[in-house]
Amino acid sequence: xxxxxxxxxRMDALISASLDDALSPEEAAELAALMAGEGMAGEGVxxxxxxxxxxxxxxxxxALRALAEEPLDEARLEASLEAVQERLFESSPDAAVVIxxxxxxxxxxxxxxxxxxGRSESLFSRIRPAFYGGMAAAAAAMLFFAxxxxxxxxxxxxxxxGGGLETLAEExxxxxxxxxxxxxxxxxxxxxxDLSELGLASPEDxxxxxxxxxxxxxxxREAEGRG
Amino acid sequence: MQPxxxxxxxxxxFREGDRDALxxxxxxxxxxxxxxxxxxxxxxxxxxxxxxxxxIRVHGARDRYSPDAAxxxxxxxxxxxxxxxxxxxxxxxxxxxxxxSPSDGDRRSGxxxxxxxxxxxxxxxxxxxxxxxxxxREKAKMExxxxxxxxxxxSALWLAVVEGHxxxxxxxxxxxxxxxxxxxxxxxxxxLVERMQTEAEAAAANTEVGR
Numbered sequence: 001x002x003x004x005x006x007x008x009x010r011m012d013a014l015i016s017a018s019l020d021d022a023l024s025p026e027e028a029a030e031l032a033a034l035m036a037g038e039g040m041a042g043e044g045v046x047x048x049x050x051x052x053x054x055x056x057x058x059x060x061x062x063a064l065r066a067l068a069e070e071p072l073d074e075a076r077l078e079a080s081l082e083a084v085q086e087r088l089f090e091s092s093p094d095a096a097v098v099i100x101x102x103x104x105x106x107x108x109x110x111x112x113x114x115x116x117x118g119r120s121e122s123l124f125s126r127i128r129p130a131f132y133g134g135m136a137a138a139a140a141a142m143l144f145f146a147x148x149x150x151x152x153x154x155x156x157x158x159x160x161x162g163g164g165l166e167t168l169a170e171e172x173x174x175x176x177x178x179x180x181x182x183x184x185x186x187x188x189x190x191x192x193x194d195l196s197e198l199g200l201a202s203p204e205d206x207x208x209x210x211x212x213x214x215x216x217x218x219x220x221r222e223a224e225g226r227g
Numbered sequence: 228m229q230p231x232x233x234x235x236x237x238x239x240x241f242r243e244g245d246r247d248a249l250x251x252x253x254x255x256x257x258x259x260x261x262x263x264x265x266x267x268x269x270x271x272x273x274x275x276x277x278x279x280x281x282x283i284r285v286h287g288a289r290d291r292y293s294p295d296a297a298x299x300x301x302x303x304x305x306x307x308x309x310x311x312x313x314x315x316x317x318x319x320x321x322x323x324x325x326x327x328s329p330s331d332g333d334r335r336s337g338x339x340x341x342x343x344x345x346x347x348x349x350x351x352x353x354x355x356x357x358x359x360x361x362x363x364r365e366k367a368k369m370e371x372x373x374x375x376x377x378x379x380x381x382s383a384l385w386l387a388v389v390e391g392h393x394x395x396x397x398x399x400x401x402x403x404x405x406x407x408x409x410x411x412x413x414x415x416x417x418x419l420v421e422r423m424q425t426e427a428e429a430a431a432a433n434t435e436v437g438r
Contacts, residue, residue, distance in 0.1 A: 009417075012413050012414075012416070012417045013409065013410070013413045015413075016409075016412055016413035016416050016417075017409055017412075017413065020387055020388075020394065020412065022393075022394050022409060053420075056420040057416045057420065059420075059423075060369075060416050060419045060420055060423070061388045061416075063365060063366070063369040063423075064369065064373070064384070064385065064388050064389050065388065065389055066362075066365075066366060066369075067262075067366055067369060067370060067373075067389075068259075068262055068389045070366070072258050072261060072262070076261075076275060077257050077258060077261070080257065080261075080275055080278050080279050081250065081253050081254075081257065083279050084253070084279050084282045084283060084286075085246075085250075087279070087283055088283060088286050089246065
């Protein structure tokens with residue numbers, strides 16, 4: 001940087017800080033000297049130069065404030081508030097616990113590595129419905145297989161005392177299978193508490209879910225094409 | 228002991244279980260935060276999602292909130308970090324992605340395909356003396372110029388000038404020093420002046436060619 005450029009940069013710094021009331025006493029004295037045409041040797045740095053540059057900066061500030069004065073659509077803000085409340089207060093308590101865990105990284109800033117791990121949690125939260133759907137379908141398939149092969153490890157009614165195997169399979173396909181039945185059918189534990197999303201979702205699980213989603217998507221697109 | 232401000236009081240009420248307190252904080256801060264997030268991600272729909280995510284994070288971290296720091300500083304820091312994460316994700320999905328790429332949202336707000344002032348001047352059917360059209364063009368130019376400067380400079384200037392945060396508060400949000408904020412703000416102003424002047428010269432040259 002040339003001497004002139006350095007002086008102009010210094011002048012910019014002083015003017016900018018003065019606009020934000022952030023000048024130290026020494027800097028204020030330096031700026032006053034500049035405005036009086038003293039202090040620096042560069043051609044661009046004169047009393048008039050300072051005043052003109054200050055006006056340029058003030059124009060930029062005014063233009064920025066004008067951008068912020070553009071009215072925001074109130075409906076957008078209200079819809080977002082409703083979405084926040086829905087996500088917070090109508091979701092399960094478990095979800096709130098996960099959210100609290102993520103907040104730490106956001107408060108302190110996150111590096112690329114921790115962002116990557118946050119992404120895998122976020123990925124799961126986005127595909128959670130499909131994941132449970134996939135698990136339900138897998139449970140149904142396991143039950144059919146078990147009965148079809150004559151195994152006595154699982155019998156109709158073992159998992160869903162109130163209904164038969166057909167009912168359970170139908171519930172699974174519709175995504176209405178109870179958490180208890182699903183957890184027990186998959187052998188993950190005794191109840192929904194064991195369906196911990198972070199513990200349960202291995203990379204392999206996620207890959208299967210992604211493949212199921214892709215198949216669903218392709219089937220839907222094909223159906224649309226035919227329609 | 229320093230008196231705590233209204234926002235901090237609301238946050239403490241929320242921590243005690245008063246859900247309305249969060250709504251009140253949202254009502255006060257959603258619009259400024261959304262405007263700021265739009266300047267980082269340059270896509271209104273993404274900014275809206277980030278706004279929601281930010282308040283979800285506020286909810287999750289309510290027990291760790293300390294009234295020593297201004298609520299708005301804490302809020303904007305969470306929002307900015309989420310926005311930077313989102314930009315990282317977008318870059319990972321598409322290595323050619325830049326937040327400056329025109330998006331649907333940009334086009335909707337008129338600051339994407341209209342980035343160059345000469346284009347703005349050529350496509351506008353209105354004469355220069357039309358004050359409303361002039362103001363709109365100036366805003367589009369400033370929005371475009373703002374989007375072209377580095378994110379840290381843009382954030383520092385926006386938070387200081389538009390949101391009225393002190394340099395110390397901006398430093399807290401950007402997780403840097405006050406001296407660094409001072410430098411970021413002055414360089415942002417200088418860059419915007421230069422870009423706006425270049426745009427004005429290009430527009431004047433186009434006008435000459437058109438005659």
